[in-house]
Each structure stands twice: as C-alpha cells, then as structure tokens.
Amino acid sequence: MQTERLKKYAELIVKCGLNVQKGQEVNIRCGLDQPEFVAMVTEECYKCGADKVKVEWSYMPISKIHYNYRSLESLSEFTDIEKAEWQRKVDKLTCLLWLDSDDPDGLNGTDSEKISKANIARYPFIKPYRDLLENKYQWCIASVPGREWARKIYPQLSDEEAVNELWNNILDCSRVDNDPISAWEVHNKNLASRCEFLNKYKFEKLEYKSSNGTDFTVGLNPLGIFMGGGEYTLGSNIYYNPNIPSEEVFTTPMRGIAEGKVVATKPLSYQGKLIEDFSLEFKNGKVVKVQAKKNQDLLEKMVSMDEGAPYLGECALIAYDSPINNTGILFYNTLFDENASCHLALGRGFNNCIEGYEKYSVEDFEKLGVNNSMIHVDFMIGSKDMSITGVTKDGKRVSIFENGNWAI
Numbered sequence: 001m002q003t004e005r006l007k008k009y010a011e012l013i014v015k016c017g018l019n020v021q022k023g024q025e026v027n028i029r030c031g032l033d034q035p036e037f038v039a040m041v042t043e044e045c046y047k048c049g050a051d052k053v054k055v056e057w058s059y060m061p062i063s064k065i066h067y068n069y070r071s072l073e074s075l076s077e078f079t080d081i082e083k084a085e086w087q088r089k090v091d092k093l094t095c096l097l098w099l100d101s102d103d104p105d106g107l108n109g110t111d112s113e114k115i116s117k118a119n120i121a122r123y124p125f126i127k128p129y130r131d132l133l134e135n136k137y138q139w140c141i142a143s144v145p146g147r148e149w150a151r152k153i154y155p156q157l158s159d160e161e162a163v164n165e166l167w168n169n170i171l172d173c174s175r176v177d178n179d180p181i182s183a184w185e186v187h188n189k190n191l192a193s194r195c196e197f198l199n200k201y202k203f204e205k206l207e208y209k210s211s212n213g214t215d216f217t218v219g220l221n222p223l224g225i226f227m228g229g230g231e232y233t234l235g236s237n238i239y240y241n242p243n244i245p246s247e248e249v250f251t252t253p254m255r256g257i258a259e260g261k262v263v264a265t266k267p268l269s270y271q272g273k274l275i276e277d278f279s280l281e282f283k284n285g286k287v288v289k290v291q292a293k294k295n296q297d298l299l300e301k302m303v304s305m306d307e308g309a310p311y312l313g314e315c316a317l318i319a320y321d322s323p324i325n326n327t328g329i330l331f332y333n334t335l336f337d338e339n340a341s342c343h344l345a346l347g348r349g350f351n352n353c354i355e356g357y358e359k360y361s362v363e364d365f366e367k368l369g370v371n372n373s374m375i376h377v378d379f380m381i382g383s384k385d386m387s388i389t390g391v392t393k394d395g396k397r398v399s400i401f402e403n404g405n406w407a408i
C-alpha cells in the first residue's frame, strides 16, 4: 500500500478532521485491522501538539461473545470506571476519533432485544455527560478497511485485493490527492455556498417524490439552518470536520411534521445487522408503519427504542451523482452510504442547526421542535429520479433537486 498516500490521509484526519490543538487529549476508537495506520494517526496527533493519545482497540468477534454470554443486568451496568472516563472527557474536552472498519454483519446471531434493552438502561447515565459535551469538542469519523468489511463489498476478490481496493476507494472518496488539505478547503467552501442558498429561502417544508414510491413531505424548523462540511466547537471556536468523507448539506426538521411514505434505496446497517428493502410511513411526524424484507423486527425495535425514536432528526441533501455514489459501490457502511444519497435520520436532531443555538439551554431545544432520542440513525432515500421541492411560508415553490441532482 502506498505509504505516502496513507500519511497524507492520517494528516488530513488529524489536521482537518479533528484539528488537534496543542495540549489536547485524543481518544481513538478502532478495530484491529490497520494498526500501522493507527500508529501514523497517533504520531500525527503528537506532532500537532497533543498531550496524550489513547487508543481503544476493539475486535467484533469478541464483542459478539460478550453480547452472547453476559446477562442483560451485566450489560446494563454503568461502572465507576466508565463514570470517571466520561467525567475526564467533560473536563478535558477530549477529541474523539472513530476509525471505523467494522464488519457490517459482525453482530449477526446476537440477541438484538438484549442489546437494545442494555442500551436503554445505560442511556440515562450517559446522557448528562453527553449534554455537557454537546458541540464543545472536536470529533471525527473516518474509515479504514477491515477484512470482513472488504470481503462483503468485493466477494469476488481475494482478501488482500479486496482490502487494497477498499483502501483506494476510501482514499479517493476522502479526496486524498496531492494536497488533500487544500482540496478540503475548496470542498468546505462549496458546501457552505449551497447552505447559504438554501438558508436564504427559509423553507417551511420539503416535498420528496420518486418513482420507487417515495411521496413524502417534511416540515423544516422555522429556526433551522442548513449546515455542511466543517463546524466550529462551541466556546473554543475550533473548526473541524466531523465526517471524512462528507458530501451532505443537512438540517434538523420540525418535530411532528412529516407525512407520507419514504422508500429506502440502500440497506441499513444497524447494531451489526443489515435491514434491507424497507419503507417507512409517517403521520403527524411519527413513523406509523414499517416494512422490511429483511430484519423487519430489528427495524421495529429501532423505531421503538424511546419516545423520540419514531420522529425525524435529520434531513440531508446529496446529489445522486456524488463522488461516492459514482464509485457504483454499496459500502454497507453509514459514513459512506449516507454521503452517497439523500437521507433522513430517525431520532435525535441537531441542536446546532438552530440559528443562534449558543443562547439556548439543553431543555429549550425540545420546545423549539428539535427531536430528542437516544438514537440517531440515517437511512438512505436518494434515487436517480428523485425530485425535491422547497415550499416557503408564503407558498413559493423552489425546485431544489431534479432527477436526483441539485437543481440550484
């Protein structure tokens, strides 16, 4: 594998993704698949002045064994060590990097009900820390190829060829060329100008139509703004890119306003399993019916995780001709597939998509119509012939997407 190109990728993640500052702590969550690359990233963090870098390795087959053997009571426990770790994140505003390489089917054969119940039991302990951290620290999700993941995408290739092919696709989609940092500056500017255009209209709702059966309207938040690319941390004003790659322009919808049917155009990897060929029907903003050819029970569980799970938390716009979609590959991975297709997310909305969000408290956002939930799960709905029309408060209609691509 081309070491120079990987070094550029490591530098891109640390400087442009996390934007690690002198004296900061960094936590890296990753699998065992690419230790040499994790070492490059760790060194790059120190070169940028990190005070301490902690790598948290995981191995999905072992996670699976834990899930199978531990009791619900044991899985639900929130230990003193975890408590101290969360508190340290709050005190230090630790940067968080997730280098995802997970096998999309890695948790097949585990009891989703037990895992969901354990997550529900742990959430009240984690939530106060999450609230304290929200928007205040730099985080980034990027990917490295795992063997099982690569096998799933390229079953016809040998393991080594599949991993190499996936590396190339990850690097191409992440704009790792001669000068990736400059490429991202240009890219961030382009995304910002799309947001500016959309924000000018203050659309009240978006109407989606596609020949696959999607016929759907979603209400946007009157205080909501579209965002895309880099963001600033609250308080310290550090510019970072939470997703590498990222092609989306997104906003937080108005809770309670969504009507009609959306048909998913890519399978959804959730809790280590794939939900396939599915659709959702909404009434008064809430999912009232789900249908899936595969793992329907898991989809049903997902939308009933808590009170906010059947409501929407994100509307994201991405051209059908996006660089990721044009690879022609289904990645079975949310970071890539969500950036290849217009999508919606069920669950938690984005507080920082509310104009002047700094001046509100955590409790205010729910009153302002931002959905709250323990889940935030993206699912893809973009298609070749999708049209999206924005409707303003005074009834003006603006075509935003035609035939799957930007019309503006």
Ligand code: ZN
Pocket: 248, 250, 314, 316, 338, 343, 378
């Ligand atoms: Zn998104």
